[in-house]
Amino acid sequence: MTTAATLEGTKRFAEKWRGRAADDHFRETNGLVVSSLGIGTYLGQPDPKTDDAYTEAIVAAVESGINFIDTAINYRFQRSERSIGAALKQLAAKGVPREELVLCTKAGYLTPDSAMPSDPNQYFFREYIQPGIFSAKDIAGGSHCMTPRFLENQLGRGLKNLGVDCVDIFYLHNPESQLGEVSKPDFAKRIREAFAYLESTVRDGKIQYYGMATWNGFRQDARARDSMQLAEFESIAREIAGDRHRFRFVQLPFNLGMTEALTLGNQTVSGKQMTIMEAASELGITLIASAALLQGQVARNLPPFVAQALGLENDAERALQFARSAPGITAALVGMSRTEHVRANAKLVSVPPATIDQFSNLFARGESA
Numbered sequence: 393m394t395t396a397a398t399l400e401g402t403k404r405f406a407e408k409w410r411g412r413a414a415d416d417h418f419r420e421t422n423g424l425v426v427s428s429l430g431i432g433t434y435l436g437q438p439d440p441k442t443d444d445a446y447t448e449a450i451v452a453a454v455e456s457g458i459n460f461i462d463t464a465i466n467y468r469f470q471r472s473e474r475s476i477g478a479a480l481k482q483l484a485a486k487g488v489p490r491e492e493l494v495l496c497t498k499a500g501y502l503t504p505d506s507a508m509p510s511d512p513n514q515y516f517f518r519e520y521i522q523p524g525i526f527s528a529k530d531i532a533g534g535s536h537c538m539t540p541r542f543l544e545n546q547l548g549r550g551l552k553n554l555g556v557d558c559v560d561i562f563y564l565h566n567p568e569s570q571l572g573e574v575s576k577p578d579f580a581k582r583i584r585e586a587f588a589y590l591e592s593t594v595r596d597g598k599i600q601y602y603g604m605a606t607w608n609g610f611r612q613d614a615r616a617r618d619s620m621q622l623a624e625f626e627s628i629a630r631e632i633a634g635d636r637h638r639f640r641f642v643q644l645p646f647n648l649g650m651t652e653a654l655t656l657g658n659q660t661v662s663g664k665q666m667t668i669m670e671a672a673s674e675l676g677i678t679l680i681a682s683a684a685l686l687q688g689q690v691a692r693n694l695p696p697f698v699a700q701a702l703g704l705e706n707d708a709e710r711a712l713q714f715a716r717s718a719p720g721i722t723a724a725l726v727g728m729s730r731t732e733h734v735r736a737n738a739k740l741v742s743v744p745p746a747t748i749d750q751f752s753n754l755f756a757r758g759e760s761a
């Protein structure tokens with residue numbers, strides 16, 4: 393039987409925090425209850441010390457009220473997925489079963505295994521080209537691929553790295569990076585083929601949902617070459633699988649230095665121009681904020697009006713509070729390889745998200761500052 397996050401399991405996780413977690417720290421989306429903060433595993437060296445640090449940080453995060461875990465196969469050359477796998481084993485031994493945790497990973501970037509090989513070309517030829525997993529024409533920008541055959545291979549590796557038989561959310565990783573050299577119609581064709589494969593993978597029980605984890609694609613002016621329209625992708629998913637399609641999650645950077653998701657009207661849905669937050673809500677897609685601290689840059693030295701609007705004890709808390717409290721964001725991801733950062737950030741578990749008034753106040757003061 394496939395083991396994955398379930399509504400019952402994730403509700404049970406939240407229930408254990410009753411009385412300790414603030415109302416609205418846990419949010420239900422697509423039949424899963426997720427914490428408003430998630431732990432990310434992108435940054436850091438591909439070495440055993442960082443492997444162990446992430447494993448310890450993930451266990452600490454789960455024990456502090458965070459059940460949303462984000463990675464990608466290429467993060468630290470597959471080592472971050474493996475650090476999560478090790479954490480899941482420890483957590484299971486401590487009585488936290490897989491069903492209570494929502495696991496997200498991504499594929500798209502070519503990645504070596506554990507360390508950069510001395511001859512990367514030879515490695516990719518032997519591992520991928522020779523067995524027919526991709527050919528040179530499938531690769532964009534020298535490093536990106538999203539053909540079904542490649543995704544199947546990456547998901548298989550990811551499941552093994554994580555030590556699970558199902559990933560809850562499987563993202564195409566920065567698909568917009570292909571738009572530098574692929575035309576929009578060819579790009580749409582590639583997305584369609586990827587989505588058709590991902591829907592079949594849902595049926596096989598290897599993933600529960602799929603989505604896109606993006607960097608620029610939904611933050612640009614609509615006319616930019618690498619800008620994307622959510623409605624176009626949603627209609628592709630709908631054409632493939634009808635109303636019950638599983639294209640339900642989009643990740644994009646959202647933090648005090650990157651506010652486009654809330655402020656830039658770069659999407660069109662049913663002829664109406666709107667922000668990605670409004671478009672996602674209209675289309676039934678859950679938004680996840682990545683890089684909530686702008687890779688550490690907004691963890692300190694914020695202008696005083698942020699403290700005036702949001703209160704709290706320090707700038708890192710304020711920056712995370714901003715990302716988790718935005719009206720269209722279900723969870724904000726923060727990279728944490730250090731348990732002291734987990735403990736500091738998890739203080740927000742017991743703090744209610746900012747109110748709409750506090751949030752609006754922040755923008756009003758930001759404009760006048």
Ligand SMILES: NC(=O)c1ccc[n+]([C@@H]2O[C@H](COP(=O)([O-])OP(=O)(O)OC[C@H]3O[C@@H](n4cnc5c(N)ncnc54)[C@H](OP(=O)(O)O)[C@@H]3O)[C@@H](O)[C@H]2O)c1
Binds near residue numbers: 607728730
């Ligand atoms: N396109 C994409 O798909 C994409 C792009 C970016 C990010 N993401 C996802 O989003 C996650 C978060 O983004 P990110 O890791 O790039 O950046 P981030 O969360 O904005 O920042 C992470 C950095 O902040 C540090 N930090 C954490 N808590 C802190 C605190 N309280 N005070 C000071 N520093 C603190 C971390 O240090 P330690 O590690 O030392 O604890 C790490 O260096 C990623 O891990 C990844 O899962 C996805």
